[in-house]
Amino acid sequence: MISDRAAIADLYGEYGGLLDTGDYEGWLGLFAAECRYTVMPWENYRQGLPSGLIFCDSRAVLEDRIMALREANKYNIHWDRHVIGLPRMIGDAGAEISIEAPFAVYQSDQEGISRLFATGLYCDRIISEAGGLKFRDKTVLLDTFAVPSLLATPL
Amino acid sequence: MISDRAAIADLYGEYGGLLDTGDYEGWLGLFAAECRYTVMPWENYRQGLPSGLIFCDSRAVLEDRIMALREANKYNIHWDRHVIGLPRMIGDAGAEISIEAPFAVYQSDQEGISRLFATGLYCDRIISEAGGLKFRDKTVLLDTFAVPSLLATPL
Amino acid sequence: MISDRAAIADLYGEYGGLLDTGDYEGWLGLFAAECRYTVMPWENYRQGLPSGLIFCDSRAVLEDRIMALREANKYNIHWDRHVIGLPRMIGDAGAEISIEAPFAVYQSDQEGISRLFATGLYCDRIISEAGGLKFRDKTVLLDTFAVPSLLATPL
Numbered sequence: 001m002i003s004d005r006a007a008i009a010d011l012y013g014e015y016g017g018l019l020d021t022g023d024y025e026g027w028l029g030l031f032a033a034e035c036r037y038t039v040m041p042w043e044n045y046r047q048g049l050p051s052g053l054i055f056c057d058s059r060a061v062l063e064d065r066i067m068a069l070r071e072a073n074k075y076n077i078h079w080d081r082h083v084i085g086l087p088r089m090i091g092d093a094g095a096e097i098s099i100e101a102p103f104a105v106y107q108s109d110q111e112g113i114s115r116l117f118a119t120g121l122y123c124d125r126i127i128s129e130a131g132g133l134k135f136r137d138k139t140v141l142l143d144t145f146a147v148p149s150l151l152a153t154p155l
Numbered sequence: 156m157i158s159d160r161a162a163i164a165d166l167y168g169e170y171g172g173l174l175d176t177g178d179y180e181g182w183l184g185l186f187a188a189e190c191r192y193t194v195m196p197w198e199n200y201r202q203g204l205p206s207g208l209i210f211c212d213s214r215a216v217l218e219d220r221i222m223a224l225r226e227a228n229k230y231n232i233h234w235d236r237h238v239i240g241l242p243r244m245i246g247d248a249g250a251e252i253s254i255e256a257p258f259a260v261y262q263s264d265q266e267g268i269s270r271l272f273a274t275g276l277y278c279d280r281i282i283s284e285a286g287g288l289k290f291r292d293k294t295v296l297l298d299t300f301a302v303p304s305l306l307a308t309p310l
Numbered sequence: 311m312i313s314d315r316a317a318i319a320d321l322y323g324e325y326g327g328l329l330d331t332g333d334y335e336g337w338l339g340l341f342a343a344e345c346r347y348t349v350m351p352w353e354n355y356r357q358g359l360p361s362g363l364i365f366c367d368s369r370a371v372l373e374d375r376i377m378a379l380r381e382a383n384k385y386n387i388h389w390d391r392h393v394i395g396l397p398r399m400i401g402d403a404g405a406e407i408s409i410e411a412p413f414a415v416y417q418s419d420q421e422g423i424s425r426l427f428a429t430g431l432y433c434d435r436i437i438s439e440a441g442g443l444k445f446r447d448k449t450v451l452l453d454t455f456a457v458p459s460l461l462a463t464p465l
């Protein structure tokens with residue numbers, strides 16, 4: 001059943017864990033074959049402005065993007081830590097569910113100093129594919145958009 | 156069953172999500188018809204001092220209070236983000252359960268800068284009413300009490 | 311069943327809650343009779359360096375350690391708040407499971423000012439013992455290691 005709570009919690013646990021260990025291949029595996037990934041300031045979303053900081057409307061574009069971030073991060077060494085709050089069921093259309101989950105991302109530098117990097121809300125549409133839950137559409141609504149190095153970190 | 160883990164996690168997911176989207180009507184709907192809502196510094200609680208920052212001993216008082224906060228926030232524009240940790244079962248008296256859950260609330264301003272606003276612990280008594288879990292008594296114990304704009308933000 | 315999701319979530323909820331209320335006896339009760347508890351910078355772990363900030367390879371050593379921390383905290387009064395993210399199943403070997411969970415710890419001082427204290431990842435091996443899930447091996451990988459008062463706080 002797609003709306004199985006444990007499977008949903010696992011999906012979000014995997015999402016944060018794979019990003020934080022830098023396992024981008026594994027992370028890509030959480031998205032459906034046809035997927036969309038958007039990062040935008042919450043304020044743009046509220047006002048209906050379409051412009052996002054990142055917009056990937058296919059898996060190929062998402063793969064390209066994550067490889068570029070990976071490259072950029074060779075020169076900006078830090079460690080991320082995602083703390084994702086309890087997922088909230090927004091809608092259940094049978095074959096697809098809508099989930100929202102709040103998050104905070106912390107970044108630590110090579111000196112071992114940790115800072116809050118960004119907070120926001122995941123607004124996701126999830127389907128079942130290839131035997132597991134996958135993100136069909138993931139929208140990362142950012143509370144924090146005044147961050148210089150923002151684009152170098154997957155959220 | 157009132158002690159159903161998924162339903163409890165959902166209740167806390169809803170609680171934070173409704174506050175962060177500003178859906179105060181929905182948020183009020185998470186409280187029982189007879190309810191109590193208290194916000195107090197952890198230190199007062201520890202010393203047995205009754206004084207709280209907010210004390211609402213009926214739903215009508217809680218409704219008034221939330222409307223006042225809403226009004227105040229027109230002049231203090233910011234976005235909250237609740238990240239609530241795993242709920243912990245403290246007691247199960249059959250018709251009523253006691254749950255504690257830690258939380259961190261972040262606030263972002265119109266410039267897109269996010270800051271830790273407060274941390275604390277929810278100490279709650281929960282009943283089943285009108286087909287769902289509801290807060291009979293919610294006590295918000297604040298670690299952070301040195302915050303000037305505190306009273307303008309529901310926690 | 312040892313891989314029961316609700317029991318795992320409960321274990322982590324208990325872990326953070328007992329530390330934050332200073333119930334160190336209860337906290338020790340979450341460890342198996344034979345256990346190991348290590349706190350080390352993430353970077354050391356990544357490079358295969360064994361040196362940790364705390365290394366307790368038996369329950370007796372862990373008990374000693376926690377009593378020392380307790381003593382030290384009489385002179386460094388603060389309150390901790392653990393916000394632990396969704397646990398992630400890494401491996402299931404039947405009698406033992408491997409779980410990872412991200413965390414953020416906040417510290418509040420007597421003035422009521424809260425700060426981010428540390429972030430990191432719990433990398434744990436868990437067994438079933440005495441009717442409950444217990445930590446057989448708990449490794450706390452710290453993103454944050456530039457903290458003067460670090461050793462005085464259990465993580």
